[in-house]
Amino acid sequence: MTREVAVIGVGQTKFGDHVNLGADELFAQAFREATADAERGLDPKLIQEAYIGTLGVGGGQLGNFSAVVGDATGLTGIPITRVENACASSGFAFRSAFLAIASGICDVALAGGIEKMRDLPADRLRYWLGVSGDTEWERLAGMTFAGVYALMAQRHIHQYGTKEEQLHMVAVKNHKYGAENPKAQLQRAITLEQATKSAVVCHPLRLFDCCPTSDGASAAILCNATMAKKFTESPVRVLGTGAGTDRLALFQREDFTTLQASRNASKQAYDMAKVESKDISLAEVHDCFTIAEIMAYEDLGFCKRGEGGRLIEEGQTYIGGRIPVNVSGGLKAKGHPIGATGVAQIYEIAKQLRGKAEKSSRQVPDAKFGLAHNVGGSGATAVVHILGI
Amino acid sequence: MQAGIVGCGVYIPRLRIKREEYQRVWGYSSRWVEEKSVADFDEDSITMGVEAASNALRNAKVDVSEIDAVYFASTSPPYAEKQNASTIAAALGCRSATATADITSSTKSGASALLSCLDFVGSGRGRAGLAVAADCPLSAPTGALEHQLGAAGAAMIVGAERVGGLVEGSYSIVSESLGERFRRDGQSSVTSVDLGPYYERALEGVVTSCVIGMMEKSHRSPKDYDWLVLQGLDDGKALELSKKLGFEEGKMARGMICAKIGDVGAASPLLGLSKVLESALPKEVGILCSYGAGGGADALSLAVEGEMKPANGYGYEDYLARKEYIDYTTYLKVRKTLGGS
Amino acid sequence: MSQRYALIGAKCKSCGAVNLPLGVNCLKCGKVLEYEPVKLSGRGKIYCFTTISRGGAPPEFATQQKLVGSYPVAVVELDEGPKMVAQMIDCKAEQLRIGLEVESTFRRIYEDDGMIRYGTKFRPARSS
Numbered sequence: 001m002t003r004e005v006a007v008i009g010v011g012q013t014k015f016g017d018h019v020n021l022g023a024d025e026l027f028a029q030a031f032r033e034a035t036a037d038a039e040r041g042l043d044p045k046l047i048q049e050a051y052i053g054t055l056g057v058g059g060g061q062l063g064n065f066s067a068v069v070g071d072a073t074g075l076t077g078i079p080i081t082r083v084e085n086a087c088a089s090s091g092f093a094f095r096s097a098f099l100a101i102a103s104g105i106c107d108v109a110l111a112g113g114i115e116k117m118r119d120l121p122a123d124r125l126r127y128w129l130g131v132s133g134d135t136e137w138e139r140l141a142g143m144t145f146a147g148v149y150a151l152m153a154q155r156h157i158h159q160y161g162t163k164e165e166q167l168h169m170v171a172v173k174n175h176k177y178g179a180e181n182p183k184a185q186l187q188r189a190i191t192l193e194q195a196t197k198s199a200v201v202c203h204p205l206r207l208f209d210c211c212p213t214s215d216g217a218s219a220a221i222l223c224n225a226t227m228a229k230k231f232t233e234s235p236v237r238v239l240g241t242g243a244g245t246d247r248l249a250l251f252q253r254e255d256f257t258t259l260q261a262s263r264n265a266s267k268q269a270y271d272m273a274k275v276e277s278k279d280i281s282l283a284e285v286h287d288c289f290t291i292a293e294i295m296a297y298e299d300l301g302f303c304k305r306g307e308g309g310r311l312i313e314e315g316q317t318y319i320g321g322r323i324p325v326n327v328s329g330g331l332k333a334k335g336h337p338i339g340a341t342g343v344a345q346i347y348e349i350a351k352q353l354r355g356k357a358e359k360s361s362r363q364v365p366d367a368k369f370g371l372a373h374n375v376g377g378s379g380a381t382a383v384v385h386i387l388g389i
Numbered sequence: 390m391q392a393g394i395v396g397c398g399v400y401i402p403r404l405r406i407k408r409e410e411y412q413r414v415w416g417y418s419s420r421w422v423e424e425k426s427v428a429d430f431d432e433d434s435i436t437m438g439v440e441a442a443s444n445a446l447r448n449a450k451v452d453v454s455e456i457d458a459v460y461f462a463s464t465s466p467p468y469a470e471k472q473n474a475s476t477i478a479a480a481l482g483c484r485s486a487t488a489t490a491d492i493t494s495s496t497k498s499g500a501s502a503l504l505s506c507l508d509f510v511g512s513g514r515g516r517a518g519l520a521v522a523a524d525c526p527l528s529a530p531t532g533a534l535e536h537q538l539g540a541a542g543a544a545m546i547v548g549a550e551r552v553g554g555l556v557e558g559s560y561s562i563v564s565e566s567l568g569e570r571f572r573r574d575g576q577s578s579v580t581s582v583d584l585g586p587y588y589e590r591a592l593e594g595v596v597t598s599c600v601i602g603m604m605e606k607s608h609r610s611p612k613d614y615d616w617l618v619l620q621g622l623d624d625g626k627a628l629e630l631s632k633k634l635g636f637e638e639g640k641m642a643r644g645m646i647c648a649k650i651g652d653v654g655a656a657s658p659l660l661g662l663s664k665v666l667e668s669a670l671p672k673e674v675g676i677l678c679s680y681g682a683g684g685g686a687d688a689l690s691l692a693v694e695g696e697m698k699p700a701n702g703y704g705y706e707d708y709l710a711r712k713e714y715i716d717y718t719t720y721l722k723v724r725k726t727l728g729g730s
Numbered sequence: 731m732s733q734r735y736a737l738i739g740a741k742c743k744s745c746g747a748v749n750l751p752l753g754v755n756c757l758k759c760g761k762v763l764e765y766e767p768v769k770l771s772g773r774g775k776i777y778c779f780t781t782i783s784r785g786g787a788p789p790e791f792a793t794q795q796k797l798v799g800s801y802p803v804a805v806v807e808l809d810e811g812p813k814m815v816a817q818m819i820d821c822k823a824e825q826l827r828i829g830l831e832v833e834s835t836f837r838r839i840y841e842d843d844g845m846i847r848y849g850t851k852f853r854p855a856r857s858s
Contacts (some may be wrong), residue, residue: 017847118733122785123792124789126786126787126788126789126792127788129786136751137751137814137815138815139788139838140788140790140840140847141803141814141815141816141817141849142782142787142788142794142801142803142817142839143782143788143803143815144782144786144787144788144790146782146786147780147786147803150780151778151779151780151805154778154779154780154828155777155778158778158828185800199783199784200781200783200784201783201784201786202780202781202782202783202786203780203781204780205780207784249815250756251805251813251814251815252813256778256805264851323803364839403820429819430794430797430798430838431794431819431837431838431839431851432838433838433846435848436835436836436837436838439836440835443836453769467846468846476735476848479731479735479736480735480736480848481736481834482735482736482738482769534732554841617847621788702856702857707856711856713820722797723797
């Protein structure tokens with residue numbers, strides 16, 4: 001029998017350039033914000049387990065990163081585990097924290113993520129950007145991470161008649177919301193024309209279809225739901241968690257236009273939460289590239305297969321539409337410090353469900369159920385959480 | 390056991406550069422190279438050799454499992470130490486029980502590889518062998534040699550059965566001399582001390598005695614032959630030489646390759662021979678003579694027993710026709726990657 | 731290396747599907763892969779493709795990118811079944827399309843610690 005779990009505090013640094021902060025200082029910021037967020041008071045000593053997601057791109061510390069987290073937060077002594085599933089690292093860290101509490105192993109746990117990417121020379125960065133796909137048969141043939149997603153986009157266009165313009169519409173939406181999010185890396189709205197005319201990165205993806213590289217950290221504190229009100233007047237319940245995997249190499253998958261990992265993860269989460277896609281009030285999905293958001297609409301059940309392009313074109317994923325998606329700015333505009341993204345999505349959902357989004361223009365009215373969707377690499381891993389208030 | 394050529398294959402890179410480009414950039418150009426082939430940034434003598442060998446197998450309808458040896462010839466092998474023939478054998482899918490060797494350091498190596506295969510089969514060491522010659526020699530841009538240097542590959546399958554070109558015999562000359570054309574270990578550019586007339590006489594002397602030696606051994610005279618293939622160094626000189634030897638111009642023309650491809654070093658003897666054999670008819674008789682500066686020459690006498698037509702789209706003319714012109718800047722860019730390889 | 735160089739696939743003894751590269755389990759039937767090697771023809775069709783541009787190439791290809799600028803990469807569906815990722819050569823951008831018939835060729839792919847890594851690239855199939 002599993003116990004119910006709630007989120008009692010969340011924190012996130014601004015995403016972008018933090019060249020002057022070490023990985024430990026960066027994480028400490030997010031952690032402090034999360035503990036302070038539990039406004040009725042949370043003694044950090046109550047945290048019994050911690051899970052930290054990071055790929056280890058920059059920052060200088062490769063192994064035993066858990067110890068860095070202990071040093072940064074003053075939690076040294078407790079069990080701390082580093083979780084790595086590429087860009088889904090902290091989403092899986094959050095899931096691990098949930099499982100620890102749900103299983104009864106502990107009552108209070110920390111889940112977080114951190115990544116420094118801006119302190120590397122271009123060569124090293126390009127190396128890291130290629131590691132989350134199949135190294136031998138994709139990267140060493142000359143393929144890049146953006147290239148893999150470009151192939152998905154091309155197949156989606158070929159199989160469903162999705163328009164290139166619809167990819168750029170996703171960027172326009174996310175930049176609009178990023179401009180309204182003080183924690184976003186890119187706070188400049190763009191026009192469809194700008195996006196359509198921007199330089200080609202990997203056909204058909206252009207500059208604005210690709211998320212930036214970022215530094216950033218995020219943290220969330222979870223606890224046994226029965227004690228949540230001790231710490232905050234508005235705990236956010238974690239109703240469901242689900243995760244899945246797919247073949248590492250895109251070329252070994254049956255269909256390049258859908259992520260099996262996302263479909264499996266969302267089905268598990270919906271089943272556990274006992275909600276359906278139509279019940280979701282807002283979603284934070286993994287838009288490392290705009291095509292990924294369009295595919296997510298379909299994989300998460302917000303529209304039928306092949307109709308993702310139509311959904312964005314109709315404006316259904318803006319606030320006021322059927323299902324607001326990525327009102328934080330998404331990875332596209334908010335930024336994507338690889339390890340930090342998963343818990344940053346939880347941060348946004350939690351804030352929105354409590355009615356506390358930074359800048360009320362981004363607040364989704366009457367938000368009841370939120371969905372966070374975090375994917376690793378080109379889709380080899382994915383984790384979905386459903387939260388409710 | 391009498392061995393001979395069962396089939397042949399060629400490879401000529403797509404990229405070409407015209408004489409006009411050299412004229413434009415340098416104000417001078419090699420008079421008899423109208424255009425030449427250029428190996429692309431991702432090509433080298435191994436990749437060209439692989440394609441030529443693969444074509445030979447296809448043209449002759451021989452399965453790679455029948456090949457017992459691979460001999461590779463080049464003056465520009467990518468590795469100075471690490472056998473290059475092994476890479477070719479692996480790329481073709483040869484069985485592990487395959488004899489391999491590299492023959493390098495002279496433009497005459499192509500014919501040496503052919504002779505080695507003939508010895509291999511003739512002595513009973515194996516059923517069939519592949520002689521693969523490919524080259525993309527480099528020289529300093531301001532040097533006298535540079536303009537003429539091209540890139541290509543050619544391969545011959547040697548066997549004892551289904552022989553299209555029977556090798557009646559061979560005749561070899563060794564000749565030591567210095568400065569004509571050489572490249573020291575560790576250098577990437579082939580160079581020449583440029584004593585033109587002196588070298589012309591050396592080449593003429595060596596090739597003449599080799600061809601004459603071959604004819605005497607075969608008890609034949611120039612009028613008995615249908616074609617003569619000489620090392621592709623200078624078409625003009627080759628025609629002069631063949632005339633002096635007593636061969637009609639038409640017999641020499643059949644195997645000339647330099648005007649459109651350039652000097653392709655070790656690949657030249659086998660490329661010129663392939664060009665002839667693709668359209669050679671039974672009962673024809675011909676001579677091949679290679680030449681290596683500061684080395685010597687090998688001559689072979691061949692009697693055509695069967696046609697060796699290439700598969701559709703895989704012949705010399707097909708590769709010659711498949712081209713894309715580049716300018717001198719692109720030529721330099723593409724060449725940089727080959728530097729030192 | 732034989733897989734990379736000579737396109738030698740693994741034909742599953744259980745279901746007959748051709749696997750390339752060799753994996754622990756058959757990609758089609760999922761059983762532990764017991765196989766016989768089969769030399770592939772090198773012919774196939776483009777399943778999808780893109781161009782790698784803007785200095786985004788993996789570091790091993792940085793020099794190539796400097797020399798030739800952007801380069802096309804495709805997923806080729808080989809006639810025998812398996813798909814593979816490889817660069818496209820000898821073709822103009824306008825020629826590239828899903829469904830284009832292609833043939834394999836042996837080329838230098840990149841260099842690593844002084845060693846030359848060879849492998850397969852594709853070009854439009856010649857008409858025969």
